[in-house]
Amino acid sequence: MSPQEFVARHEVQWTRLENLLGRLIKESRNKKTPSATEDSSIVTELPADQSQPHFSEFPGLYRQACHHLALARDRHYPAGVVERLNQLVLSGHQVFYAAHAGLWTNMVRFIAADFPALVRQHVRFFWLAALLLYVPILVMGIAVYLVPEMAYTLISPGDAVEMEAMYRPTVEHIGRVRGSDSDVLMFGHYIRNNIGIGFQTFAGGIMFGLGSVFYLVFNGLYMGTIAGHLTQFGYTDTFYSFVVGHGAFELNAIVLSGMAGLKLGWALLAPGQRTRQQALLHAAGISVRIMYGVVVMLLIAAFIEAFWSSSTLVPAYIKYIVGGVFWCLVAFYFTAMGKQRAD
Amino acid sequence: MLDTRRAIEVPEGVTLDVRIAGLVVRFFAWNIDFLIRGAIYMVLAMSLPNLMGRFGLGIFLIAIFMLEWFYPVLFEVFNRGATPGKRVMGIAVVQDNGVPVGWSASVTRNLLRFADFLPVFYGFGIASMLINRDFKRLGDLAAGTIVVYRSAPDKGSELHADLPLESPLPPLYPLTLEQQRAVIAFAERASMLTPERTLELANIAAPLTQATNDTAVKRLFAIANWLVGRR
Numbered sequence: 001m002s003p004q005e006f007v008a009r010h011e012v013q014w015t016r017l018e019n020l021l022g023r024l025i026k027e028s029r030n031k032k033t034p035s036a037t038e039d040s041s042i043v044t045e046l047p048a049d050q051s052q053p054h055f056s057e058f059p060g061l062y063r064q065a066c067h068h069l070a071l072a073r074d075r076h077y078p079a080g081v082v083e084r085l086n087q088l089v090l091s092g093h094q095v096f097y098a099a100h101a102g103l104w105t106n107m108v109r110f111i112a113a114d115f116p117a118l119v120r121q122h123v124r125f126f127w128l129a130a131l132l133l134y135v136p137i138l139v140m141g142i143a144v145y146l147v148p149e150m151a152y153t154l155i156s157p158g159d160a161v162e163m164e165a166m167y168r169p170t171v172e173h174i175g176r177v178r179g180s181d182s183d184v185l186m187f188g189h190y191i192r193n194n195i196g197i198g199f200q201t202f203a204g205g206i207m208f209g210l211g212s213v214f215y216l217v218f219n220g221l222y223m224g225t226i227a228g229h230l231t232q233f234g235y236t237d238t239f240y241s242f243v244v245g246h247g248a249f250e251l252n253a254i255v256l257s258g259m260a261g262l263k264l265g266w267a268l269l270a271p272g273q274r275t276r277q278q279a280l281l282h283a284a285g286i287s288v289r290i291m292y293g294v295v296v297m298l299l300i301a302a303f304i305e306a307f308w309s310s311s312t313l314v315p316a317y318i319k320y321i322v323g324g325v326f327w328c329l330v331a332f333y334f335t336a337m338g339k340q341r342a343d
Numbered sequence: 344m345l346d347t348r349r350a351i352e353v354p355e356g357v358t359l360d361v362r363i364a365g366l367v368v369r370f371f372a373w374n375i376d377f378l379i380r381g382a383i384y385m386v387l388a389m390s391l392p393n394l395m396g397r398f399g400l401g402i403f404l405i406a407i408f409m410l411e412w413f414y415p416v417l418f419e420v421f422n423r424g425a426t427p428g429k430r431v432m433g434i435a436v437v438q439d440n441g442v443p444v445g446w447s448a449s450v451t452r453n454l455l456r457f458a459d460f461l462p463v464f465y466g467f468g469i470a471s472m473l474i475n476r477d478f479k480r481l482g483d484l485a486a487g488t489i490v491v492y493r494s495a496p497d498k499g500s501e502l503h504a505d506l507p508l509e510s511p512l513p514p515l516y517p518l519t520l521e522q523q524r525a526v527i528a529f530a531e532r533a534s535m536l537t538p539e540r541t542l543e544l545a546n547i548a549a550p551l552t553q554a555t556n557d558t559a560v561k562r563l564f565a566i567a568n569w570l571v572g573r574r
Contacts, residue, residue: 003572025423066355073357079523080571086360090441093353094423097442182397188404192411199412203457206481207467211458264485277484284485288451 003077010068014088016053017061021091024058062092113338115293118286119256120334122263129258132216133251140224144232151229154222163226167235167242173310174242183306190302194250198257198294202264202287206280209265216258241316244323245309248330249301253294260287260294349477349489351441359441361491364434365478366469369490375428380410412453419449425493435493444488452482506530511573512565514551523570526551530567533560 001009053061069085071077119126144150151160166175197219204211230239263283271279304326309319347365350358387406391399418426424435424444436444436452459468459480468480477489507530518526526548533541545552545559552562 007572063355066353066357069359070357073520076517076519076523078570078572079520079527082520089353089355089357090359090361093359093441094437094443098423182401184401185397185404186401188401188408192404192408195408196411199454200457203455206455206458206485207461211461280485281487284451284487285447288447288454288486291450291454 001075003072003081006068006072006077007081010064013061013064014068014084016057017065017088017092020053020055020058020061021088021095024055024095025091058092059096062089062096065089065092110289110292111296113340114289115338116334116336117338118289119259119293122259122286122290125259125262125266126255129212129216129255129262132213132258133220133255136217136220137224137227140221141228141231144225144228148229148232151225154225155229160229163230164233164235167230167238169235169238171238172312174238174312175305175310183310186310187302187306190305191299194253194302195295195298198253198298199291201254201257202261202291202294205258205261205264205287206268207265208268209262212258212261212265215261216254219254237316241319241323242309244320245326246301246305248323248326249297249304252330253297253301256290256294256297260290263287263290351439353441361437361441361489363477364432364490364492366472368432368434369429369472369478372426372428372432372434375431376414376426377428379427380414383410415453415456416446416449419444419453420446429490433492434490436488436490439487439489444486448486448488452480452486452488455482455485458482506567506571507533507564509561509564509568511569512562513569514566515553516551518551518570526563527567527570530564533564 065085065088069082069089072082072085140150140154155163165171197215201212201215201219204213204215227239230236264280264287267279267283268276274282308314308322347363348360349363350360352358384407387403391403391406393399395402415426419436422430424437429435436449438444438448456468459465459471459482461467465480468482471480471484472478475484477483479489483489506527514526529544529548536544541560542556545563546555548563549555549559551566552559554562
C-alpha cells in the first residue's frame with residue numbers, strides 16, 4: 001500500500017480522533033467526566049449527528065491510531081505521516097491514562113492506616129533522625145544552662161532579650177512579643193515557617209542525606225539554646241507549658257521530614273541491587289508519602305500553637321496534662337494504627 | 344547523540360516519540376511563572392492586610408506559603424502538566440513513561456525544587472540538567488518526570504511550514520525514519536545556516552543526491568518535500 005493510499009484510507013478515523021481529543025481535553029478542563037455523563041446515552045440512543053464522533057468511540061479510535069503508527073513506522077512511510085500519527089497517539093495516550101483516582105477516599109485511608117504503617121516499616125530512619133534532632137537539643141540545652149554565655153554562639157543578645165520578653169510569666173500571650181499579633185496572624189506565620197522548615201529538611205536529603213542532617217542538627221542546636229537559656233532564666237512554667245502541646249506534633253513532624261530526607265540520601269549512598277537512579281525513584285515514592293503526613297501534622301501543630309499553647313487563661317498544669325495526652329495520642333497513632341495493613 | 348527525541352514505549356505496543364525541553368525554554372517558562380506569582384503576591388499584599396487587618400495578614404502568610412510551594416503542583420496536576428508559564432512556552436511535565444504527571448510525582452519534584460535552588464539560583468538544578476541527557480533537575484530525577492514539548496494535536500499540515508518549496512522528488516532508495524528526519528531537518532534549518540555549511544552538509548549526502556554543491560542542496564530540498572507528503 002502506498003503512503004498516499006494509507007492516508008486516504010484512514011484519514012476519516014484520524015480526524016474523528018483529533019476532534020474527539022479536542023473535546024475530551026476541553027471537557028476535562030470543565031471538571032466533568034465525559035464517560036460518566038455520556039454512558040447512559042450509549043444504550044438508549046445513538047447521537048443524532050453521525051458526523052460528530054461519540055465519546056464511546058475514543059478507546060477504539062485510539063488503539064487503531066496506535067496500530068497505524070506502528071505500521072507506518074515499520075513500513076518506513078514518509079516522516080510527515082509518522083510525525084502526525086505520533087502526535088495523535090501522544091495526545092491520546094495523555095488523555096487515556098490520565099489519573100482519575102478519588103483523592104478524598106485515598107486521603108482518609110492514608111491517614112487512618114497507611115501513614116503509620118509506612119513509618120513503622122522504615123522505623124530505623126525515624127530513630128536516626130530523632131537522634132540527630134534530640135541529641136543536639138539536649139547537649140546544647142545543658143551546655144547553655146551550665147554556661148549561659150554559650151547561648152550567644154547561636155542567637156544574638158537582642159534575640160535573647162526578645163525571647164525573654166515572649167516567655168516572661170506576666171506576658172499576655174505566651175510565645176509572642178506583647179500585644180503584637182492576633183491568633184490568626186500567628187497561625188499563618190507558623191504554617192509558613194514550620195512547614196517550610198519541614199520541606200527544607202526533606203529536600204536537603206537528596207544531597208546524599210547531608211542537607212537533612214544539617215537541618216536536623218541545626219534546628220536541634222537552636223531549640224536547645226532557647227530551652228537552656230529560658231530554663232536558666234527561670235521561665236520554665238511559661239516555656240514548657242507552651243511547647244508541650246504542639247511539640248507532640250511539631251517535633252515528631254520535623255523528625256519525620258528528616259526521616260524522609262535520610263531515606264532519599266540513603267538510596268543514593270547504598271542503592272543495593274538497584275541503580276542509583278532507580279533506588280532514588282523508589283525511595284522518593286515512599287518519602288513523598290511520609291511528607292503528606294508531615295504536612296497534616298504540621299497543620300495540626302500550627303493550629304494548636306496559635307490557638308491553644310499561647311493562651312494565658314488556661315493554667316499551666318492543664319496544659320501539661322493536655323500536652324501529655326497529645327504525646328500519648330501521637331505515640332498510639334504510630335504504634336497501633338494501620339496494623340492490618342502492615343506486611 | 345545530540346538529538347532530543349526520546350522513545351517511550353506505551354502499553355499498546357508502539358513507541359512514542361517525545362521531544363525533551365531544554366534549559367533555556369524551561370528558564371523562560373520559570374520566568375513567566377515568577378512574574379505571575381509576583382503579581383498575585385502584590386495584589387494580595389495590597390488588599391488583604393488593609394481590608395482585614397491582622398486576620399488578613401495571617402491569611403496573607405498562608406497564601407504566600409501556598410504560592411511558594413504549591414503553585415506549580417496544583418497547575419501540573421490539574422492543567423495537564425503545565426503551569427501557565429510552561430503552557431505559554433508549549434512545554435509540559437509528564438512522567439518518564441509518558442503518562443500525565445500525578446500528585447506524588449508533582450509534589451516530589453516541586454518540594455525538591457528547594458534543593459535544586461541551592462547553592463545560588465538553581466545552581467544544583469542547572470548542573471544536574473546539563474549532566475543529564477534528559478535535562479532532568481534533581482526534582483525530576485527523584486520524581487521520575489521529564490519536561491517535553493507539547494504541540495497541539497490538530498497541527499497536521501502546518502507541521503513543516505518552514506520547509507523551502509521545491510517540486511517533490513522521491514529518493515533513489517527507501518530511507519529509514521532517522522534518515523528521513525535528517526533530510527527534513529536539514530531542509531528546514533538550511534535558512535539558518537551559512538551557505539558554506541549548507542553545501543558542506545549537502546555534500547555528505549552525495550550517495551543519495553548523486554550530485555554536489557547547489558544541485559545537491561536542491562535535490563535534498565526536493566526529497567524533503569516528497570518525504571513530508573507533498574506529491
